[in-house]
Amino acid sequence: MYSDIVMDHFTHPRNTGVIEDADGIGEVGNPVCGDMMTFYIKVKDNRLEDVKFQTFGCVAAIAVSSMVSQMAKGKDLEEAKKITNKQVAETLGGLPPNKLHCSNLGAEALTLAIKSYQEKSGTTSKAGAA
Amino acid sequence: MKRGYMDHAAATPVRPEVLEAMLPFFVERFGNPSAVYDLGSAIKAVMEEQRGKVARLIGARPEEIIFTSSGAEANNLAIKGMALANFLKRGKHLIVSGIDHHSVLNSARFLEKFFDFEVTFLPVDRYGRVDPERLQKALTPATVMVSIGHGSNEIGTVQDIPELVAVCRAAGVPFHTDAVATVGQVPVDVKELGVDLLTISGPGLGAPKGIGALYFRNKLRLVPQLNGGIQENGRRGGTENIPGIVGLGRAAELALQELDEKAVYLAKLRDLLIAGVRKNIPEVLFTGHPEKRLPGHASFCFEGIEGEALIFLLSSQGIYANTGSACASKALKTSPVLGAIGVKPEVAQGSLVFTLSRSNREEEVHHVLSHLPLAVERLRSFSPVWRKKMAEVAGA
Numbered sequence: 001m002y003s004d005i006v007m008d009h010f011t012h013p014r015n016t017g018v019i020e021d022a023d024g025i026g027e028v029g030n031p032v033c034g035d036m037m038t039f040y041i042k043v044k045d046n047r048l049e050d051v052k053f054q055t056f057g058c059v060a061a062i063a064v065s066s067m068v069s070q071m072a073k074g075k076d077l078e079e080a081k082k083i084t085n086k087q088v089a090e091t092l093g094g095l096p097p098n099k100l101h102c103s104n105l106g107a108e109a110l111t112l113a114i115k116s117y118q119e120k121s122g123t124t125s126k127a128g129a130a
Numbered sequence: 131m132k133r134g135y136m137d138h139a140a141a142t143p144v145r146p147e148v149l150e151a152m153l154p155f156f157v158e159r160f161g162n163p164s165a166v167y168d169l170g171s172a173i174k175a176v177m178e179e180q181r182g183k184v185a186r187l188i189g190a191r192p193e194e195i196i197f198t199s200s201g202a203e204a205n206n207l208a209i210k211g212m213a214l215a216n217f218l219k220r221g222k223h224l225i226v227s228g229i230d231h232h233s234v235l236n237s238a239r240f241l242e243k244f245f246d247f248e249v250t251f252l253p254v255d256r257y258g259r260v261d262p263e264r265l266q267k268a269l270t271p272a273t274v275m276v277s278i279g280h281g282s283n284e285i286g287t288v289q290d291i292p293e294l295v296a297v298c299r300a301a302g303v304p305f306h307t308d309a310v311a312t313v314g315q316v317p318v319d320v321k322e323l324g325v326d327l328l329t330i331s332g333p334g335l336g337a338p339k340g341i342g343a344l345y346f347r348n349k350l351r352l353v354p355q356l357n358g359g360i361q362e363n364g365r366r367g368g369t370e371n372i373p374g375i376v377g378l379g380r381a382a383e384l385a386l387q388e389l390d391e392k393a394v395y396l397a398k399l400r401d402l403l404i405a406g407v408r409k410n411i412p413e414v415l416f417t418g419h420p421e422k423r424l425p426g427h428a429s430f431c432f433e434g435i436e437g438e439a440l441i442f443l444l445s446s447q448g449i450y451a452n453t454g455s456a457c458a459s460k461a462l463k464t465s466p467v468l469g470a471i472g473v474k475p476e477v478a479q480g481s482l483v484f485t486l487s488r489s490n491r492e493e494e495v496h497h498v499l500s501h502l503p504l505a506v507e508r509l510r511s512f513s514p515v516w517r518k519k520m521a522e523v524a525g526a
Contacts, residue, residue: 010442035457038514053512056435056479103457
């Protein structure tokens with residue numbers, strides 16, 4: 001049902017946790033539907049210095065969150081915003097069709113976290129923070 | 131690796147004794163029971179012998195048993211067959227419980243959609259039981275039949291059927307029960323229950339997939355749902371599945387011999403499992419009735435986590451269970467049974483169901499109890515829902 005990469009990220013999720021003094025937080029989904037993801041980011045020099053997440057959901061949702069965190073960490077903010085759900089699914093070696101929509105929300109949660117940081121800091125483009 | 135297969139409601143291995151009884155009927159004894167020569171008539175005799183064995187298991191007469199391809203087919207035949215045979219005389223209203231099997235609920239919906247029947251889906255209490263007073267109130271002069279399942283494979287509750295039958299009998303309304311979850315697990319006697327129709331499925335008894343049966347009281351009128359020849363007295367067409375029927379007969383025979391001892395054995399394992407889970411895991415909701423339940427059934431909802439993820443973590447330890455979570459269902463919807471007993475949707479996501487069999491051992495239960503708390507804790511450790519819950523608890 002799931003690829004080896006999905007199972008690896010599910011069994012050993014990277015970057016789980018909470019950043020207490022996060023620069024941005026993004027939350028998508030809700031537990032009633034079965035999937036909920038919260039992404040926390042720490043920004044330095046307009047780059048994602050740290051990314052952590054918490055996820056309530058199925059195998060796919062957990063693996064997606066883990067993969068997004070790994071793909072995003074260290075990236076320039078605008079670059080990180082370009083990560084798409086499709087790329088995430090492809091990097092995971094594919095997802096079952098019925099999981100593509102409801103569980104593949106990681107990129108959205110990450111983008112929301114970045115936007116919340118940019119709104120807060122008034123930096124909507126490459127103006128640079130820090 | 132230690133293992134613990136505890137999803138017997140989904141699939142149960144065929145018992146070796148059953149397989150052995152079936153084997154001659156594939157190649158050597160292949161005859162068609164409808165054929166008049168000896169190759170056929172001998173098979174016919176074997177088939178009738180099996181009918182007797184199935185009948186004995188539930189206190190029925192052989193001629194009251196119709197062999198079907200599954201419990202689902204038996205439910206379809208019972209509901210559509212009864213409703214369509216009798217609506218001209220009685221009317222187009224039928225009553226089912228909200229927690230019945232899909233084959234019951236969707237047969238009712240089929241009649242609603244294509245034949246303008248009116249269907250009452252009875253609510254249940256928090257244990258999953260139907261209130262006889264509510265049933266009484268739902269009956270109308272047009273009620274053609276009532277179908278309420280005996281045991282629930284999702285929450286383990288066993289319904290008080292005689293109490294419900296009494297209400298229907300007083301109104302002269304025929305009563306069907308889906309007893310797939312109970313036959314072979316607890317004593318089931320059609321006379322004690324008082325039912326007019328009852329569904330049996332082979333796999334739960336250690337017979338193969340692809341065989342089931344419907345008990346029906348002989349005076350009832352039933353329209354076949356599989357039109358064909360005059361097999362099964364014209365109530366179900368198609369050449370009979372003789373190996374399957376022989377398997378069901380042998381499985382029924384064994385089930386009757388072992389019933390009492392099996393129920394005691396399963397209940398002991400079940401209670402050990404339930405007590406261990408409750409003791410070792412916080413914020414767990416036990417679902418279904420605490421006492422009136424299937425002897426081998428334990429079901430829970432773990433707050434803050436999702437069932438499919440839990441099942442994958444458990445299966446990596448050789449532990450196999452089931453869930454009513456939305457993510458694990460093809461329809462991506464949480465179990466309607468959990469909704470019907472009032473479990474909140476986000477809590478229902480964390481559902482886990484164990485169905486035991488005689489092949490399970492106490493050490494397997496200990497194996498589960500040593501891994502389940504860790505798996506739940508691990509998923510909760512990165513769950514935003516759990517974090518919020520803990521923050522609320524700390525703030526309260």
